[in-house]
Amino acid sequence: MRTTGWLAARIAAVRPTTSHARVLTLDVPGWPGNDPGQHLDIRLTAEDGYQAERSYSIASSGPGERVELAVDTVPDGEVSPYLVDVAEVGDVLEVKGPLGAYFVWHESDPDPVQLVAGGSGIVPLLAMARAHDRSESPVPFRLLYSVRSPDDALYRDEILDLAGRSLDLTWAYTRAAPEGWPEPVGRLTPDRVAAATWPPARHPLTFICGPTRFVEAAADAMVATGHDPARVRTERFGG
Amino acid sequence: MAQFTRGFGSRRRDADPDLPPGQYLTTDFPVLSAGPTPRIPLSEWSFSIRTETGETARWSWDDFTALPSEEVSTDIHCVTRWSKLGTSWRGVALDTLFEDVETSFDYVMAHSYGGYTTNVPLEDLLDGKAWIAYEFDGEPLDPEHGGPARLLVPHLYFWKSAKWVRGLVMQQHDDPGFWEQNGYHLRGDPWLEERYW
Numbered sequence: 318m319r320t321t322g323w324l325a326a327r328i329a330a331v332r333p334t335t336s337h338a339r340v341l342t343l344d345v346p347g348w349p350g351n352d353p354g355q356h357l358d359i360r361l362t363a364e365d366g367y368q369a370e371r372s373y374s375i376a377s378s379g380p381g382e383r384v385e386l387a388v389d390t391v392p393d394g395e396v397s398p399y400l401v402d403v404a405e406v407g408d409v410l411e412v413k414g415p416l417g418a419y420f421v422w423h424e425s426d427p428d429p430v431q432l433v434a435g436g437s438g439i440v441p442l443l444a445m446a447r448a449h450d451r452s453e454s455p456v457p458f459r460l461l462y463s464v465r466s467p468d469d470a471l472y473r474d475e476i477l478d479l480a481g482r483s484l485d486l487t488w489a490y491t492r493a494a495p496e497g498w499p500e501p502v503g504r505l506t507p508d509r510v511a512a513a514t515w516p517p518a519r520h521p522l523t524f525i526c527g528p529t530r531f532v533e534a535a536a537d538a539m540v541a542t543g544h545d546p547a548r549v550r551t552e553r554f555g556g
Numbered sequence: 557m558a559q560f561t562r563g564f565g566s567r568r569r570d571a572d573p574d575l576p577p578g579q580y581l582t583t584d585f586p587v588l589s590a591g592p593t594p595r596i597p598l599s600e601w602s603f604s605i606r607t608e609t610g611e612t613a614r615w616s617w618d619d620f621t622a623l624p625s626e627e628v629s630t631d632i633h634c635v636t637r638w639s640k641l642g643t644s645w646r647g648v649a650l651d652t653l654f655e656d657v658e659t660s661f662d663y664v665m666a667h668s669y670g671g672y673t674t675n676v677p678l679e680d681l682l683d684g685k686a687w688i689a690y691e692f693d694g695e696p697l698d699p700e701h702g703g704p705a706r707l708l709v710p711h712l713y714f715w716k717s718a719k720w721v722r723g724l725v726m727q728q729h730d731d732p733g734f735w736e737q738n739g740y741h742l743r744g745d746p747w748l749e750e751r752y753w
Contacts, residue, residue, distance in 0.1 A: 320739065320752040325559050358637075360578075362558040363565025370578045372636050395569055395580070403563045410561045416752060418738040419590055529587045533700060536592035546592045547671060553587050 321349060323360060323411040328404055329383070334471045338389040338437060339401045345382050345412055353378035353444035354421040354524065357386075357414030361396060371396045374441040374526070374552070375415065376472075378448050384412070387471050389437035420524065420552045424452045428522050431514045432460040433535045435527025439471050441552060442526055446476075450483040459485040459521075461513045463505055463531065466493035487513040505531075510538035517543035526552040574631055575639050576746035582638040585701065590734065593699050594670040594720050601704050603688060604723040607659040615653075617704065621690065623648045628687055630710040632717070633746040647689030647708055650681040661726040665733060666707050669720040674733035675742065676709060676716055678726075685711060688721060713744035713751070 330342040351357075356374045377385035388400045404410075422430060422445040430449070432442040439462060449458050460480075464470045467490070480486035489509065494502045500509070515521040523544060525535045532553045539549050572581060604614040615623070628645040664676050680686065689708040690697050697703030702719025709716045715735045736742055741750040 323558070360558065361561040361564040363568065364560050365565070366558075367565055367568055367571075368558065368578075369564075369568070369580065370637055371580075399561075399564050404561075405563075408562050409559050410564075411559050413752075416739055419734075529700070533587070533593060540592045546594065549592050551589060551591055553589065 319349070320416060321347060321413055323413050324348060326384070326410050326412045328406050328408045328410075331404065331406060334387055334473075335389075335469055337401070338387060338471050340376070340385060340387045340472075341400060341404065343384045343386065343412065345384050348382045348384055348412075349415070350380040351375055351378055351384070351415035352418075352421045352423070353448040354441045355415035355417050355444075356441065357384070357412045357416060359396065359400075360411040360413070361399065362411070369396050372416070374444070376440050376444050376447075378444045387437065387440045387443075389471070420526075420550050422448065422522075422524065424448065424454050426454075426522060427456065429456050429515050429519050430458045431521040431523040432458065433510070433514065433523065433525040433527075433539075434460065434462045435531030435535070436464060436469070437471055438525075438527030438531070438552070438554070439476075440526075442524055443472055443476070445524065446479055446484050450479055457485065458483060459487070459513075459515060461487045461489060461505075461510065463489040463491060463527070465491050467495055489513070505534060505538070507538035507541055510535055511542045514539065514542075517545075521548065523549045524552075525549065527554070529553045572641075574641055576633055577749050578751075579633055579637055579639040579746065582640055585640060586634065586636075586638055587700050588634060588636060588715075589719065590672065591670060595699050596669050596704055596720065598704060601722075603653075603705065603721065605653060605657050605726075606723065607657060607726045608661050608728070611658075613653070613657055620648065620688070620705070623652055626687065628689070628708065628710075630708075632710050632714050635713040635715055635740060635744065635751050639746075644693055645687065645689040645708055646691035646694075647687030647705070649684060650686045650688070651684065653688065654682060659726045661728050663727045663730045665725045665727050665731065666718040666721055667723050667725060668718045669722050672718055672720070672734050674707075674716050674718050675727070675730055675736055676712070677730060677743070680709060680712060680743075685709065711745070713741075713746050715740060716744055
């Protein structure tokens with residue numbers, strides 16, 4: 318799929334997914350479809366011509382001209398507060414994509430998949446888990462999802478739903494856990510990453526996405542456990 | 557003609573003539589890599605340049621850091637749209653490393669520890685345009701940002717500035733490296749917005 322030029326995208330639906338993040342569904346005439354894990358660029362243009370552009374991961378995949386994003390507010394941000402707090406159904410922005418051909422899961426991949434998400438890093442990984450759920454692929458998927466608290470999990474209900482069908486799910490909480498949660502609350506340690514992910518002997522393909530610190534720690538833990546670094550794919554955002 | 561977006565523009569940032577089109581300013585130093593961060597002991601580190609004859613110039617860490625180095629103050633621009641202005645580095649100019657290298661090929665493939673590759677025309681590396689950098693802000697370059705040493709080609713998008721660089725191989729044609737095979741532009745000039753295929 319080649320990358321498009323700028324295409325007009327009309328917001329078809331918005332819904333909150335946490336108190337600080339929102340799912341946006343866009344109708345994009347001319348969108349060529351995308352693979353699970355890809356991203357796109359968004360361009361906003363103010364009435365005086367001022368523009369801002371940012372990249373966002375895509376939560377949806379497959380053919381069709383409907384594209385789903387989930388955007389978490391960056392408090393001092395310029396684009397994310399607009400998308401989370403201001404944009405409404407019917408508003409029009411522009412997108413270009415799909416982008417990136419490496420952080421992508423293909424239905425034909427024969428190996429088990431390990432997903433490791435920190436915060437809004439879940440978005441491209443959810444695209445993969447959704448694609449796997451509706452595919453005929455027999456490979457097992459595991460997700461380790463680290464969030465500050467249960468209320469900070471994007472797509473919580475849908476992830477729980479997938480976990481009942483096609484996804485082996487482990488939550489990790491860094492600030493607050495549900496009452497009676499058996500695991501420690503805090504940043505993931507190498508031991509906890511190792512316990513919640515496929516062992517190297519299963520030869521998984523691993524996708525890790527989240528803030529830089531989180532991705533560094535999780536990827537280091539996978540390598541220290543014995544995973545081949547070439548089988549660990551990462552996508553980092555933020556400082 | 558761009559499409560106006562209703563209600564956008566109240567939180568805009570100041571325009572800056574040093575920012576290429578489509579970029580925004582960041583003051584932190586985001587990290588972007590495709591995989592885990594490799595950690596290379598200095599005792600095992602080396603850097604080499606191989607030409608079409610198979611001849612290979614090679615430097616150990618001690619050889620390399622004994623070469624004349626330069627302080628570089630420059631803006632950097634990532635294809636993911638952040639730019640950071642006035643960054644300061646120390647490194648060895650590619651002009652110095654290529655002094656005794658004989659080649660008739662016009663293109664270079666940079667290879668990194670961890671397997672990353674990126675292609676660059678030789679003319680984008682010479683005449684004071686590129687360095688192998690090993691310090692950032694006066695400190696040894698952090699592994700997250702490509703240490704012990706990375707290629708620094710600041711006039712191109714930053715994916716060309718290969719982290720954890722271990723060698724350059726001359727090539728006859730501008731064959732694509734890792735990101736160039738995965739959707740990104742063959743050359744990557746930020747002022748021309750050469751982002752994608």
